[in-house]
Amino acid sequence: MPELPEVTVIAEDVRSLAQGMEVTRAAIFRDDVSNAGVEGFGERLVGKTLRGTGRRGKIITLDFGDVVGVIHLVISGRVLRLPGWREPDKIHTAVVEFGGGEEPLVLAFTRLWLGYFDLYEPDAVDEHPLLKRLGPDPFSDAFTPEYLRGVFKRKASIKGLLLDQSVVSGLGNIYVDEVLFEAKVHPTRKANTLTSVEIRAIYSATRDILGRAIELRGTTFDSYHDAFGETGKFQYQLKVFTHAGESCPVCGTEIQKLRVAGRGTHVCPVCQPL
Ligand SMILES: [Zn+2]
Structure with missing residues (x-):
């Protein structure tokens, strides 16, 4: 399972690839991949611009302004850059296409049936069940x-x-x-x-x-x-x-x-x- 270093690297990679780009398509394979469900996932993400990415414990956060993606990659979950759009399937469980660059960027978040790609209002992120009880980050000032x-x-x-x-x-x-x-x-x-x-x-x-x-x-x-x-x-x-x-x-x-x-x-x- 990705731990702090791997999650840091993935979050940083997604930022370097997609920051400032706008979501043009977004879909998940089935309802249990996201709290937004199959219908809500695309509706809430399309048109949003990725402002930045972060990490909380082993969780990746994607800042889309008034929506925050909360991603838990479990066991063998990965983020892959795909050559073009593809509909999500049981491996590529969440797929997001970004436009606004020279060419579209398509990222797949894989094997999320044990993890998730939840969407939260920024004010509610701290209420996420896995985030509200997190202890201090090893690189924070609180870790002494x-x-x-x-x-x-x-x-x-x-x-x-x-x-x-x-x-x-x-x-x-x-x-x-x-x-x-x-x-x-x-x-x-x-x-x-x-x-x-x-x-x-x-x-x-x-x-x-x-x-x-x-x-x-x-x-x-x-x-x-x-x-x-x-x-x-x-x-x-x-x-x-x-x-x-x-x-x-x-x-x-x-x-x-x-x-x-x-x-x-x-x-x-x-x-x-x-
Ligand atoms: Zn020894």
Whole structure:
């Protein structure tokens, strides 16, 4: 599933391709792709100009002035640039055509039957079920070691808390494993046992790793590609995720795979002692 870096890259790509262009056609495959429904989706988007794009946690937002697109790409969802208009189908579940450039630009938002392309009034975006409970963004001013100290007073595992979007928004399984390895904290540690030094290390590793992953345009294992169809490059920088059975790049110990918070979890038992 695209996490913060991949969603950042896609939102930025859509902005660079379509900002300032006007929607000339828009359609979805079936009603459950958008809260606007098949009829309302085109009616509400056609004639609107894309003013900008953004990201909230793992959600892409498209600013059309008095309408905001709220897009959740799940599992293998992508944004693809198509050579021309095509009617939506079960792969290309939402298709939007922009005019006003030298030639029409057609973007398909794929496999949204588990995600969505909802349309909201700007004032109501914060009421979206997935947005209203989002914790601070790792790059916002609200994300500080002091904030983490407060939310880490619970007994839950540190991995479970970092995956919880109401604690920190945007992290998923890949980046949490990498952050905890860099911070030298075992994923099963109870958050309320962490020292100030460890909390600061988690804070720094989160910003550092997400920042580098954005620079390398995300992590591709199978389906993730940017809106230009290119893969990310951060998979070559991963130190533990997908490296179970291989040697730890720091100490040479074999990397283990465990199950923590219901997710496959990669850990070096020496660098991340319990
Ligand atoms: Zn190690």
